[in-house]
Amino acid sequence: MNINKEEKTPWICDKCNKELELRQVKVLYLGGNFEVELMQCPQCKMVIIDEKLALGKMKEVEKGLEDK
Template identity: 55%
Template sequence: MNKQTAGTEPALICEKCGIKLTLGKVTLAYLGSTFPVELYKCSTCGLVYIPEELANGKMKQVEAALEDK
């Protein structure tokens, strides 16, 4: 995905479909647990953009907590 900044909201474009990603509800799953979150996704193919900060921050904390149980 290409990231282009326009104002305060980034314009994220799906590399597969070439259209702008929009915020939408998605369900993340890990080790049998599911988490509803709002992330940028492609309305055509469903590809979801997970920002690096989320992947290395909150998601990493949740992953560690679930693995410790």
């Protein structure tokens, strides 16, 4: 059996049972807004926010608000 290492198991929306798609999404967080690529359900628009985003860009927004 030849297994392709590039293949990944798709993310499936628990609510809609649709495969999530990588899309450009506008995010509003603590009064700051920015666009990022996130996995999003094409039907209900639910997104997955990964740890890198939560601890990176969102942390920057929090820091910017604290500095004001």
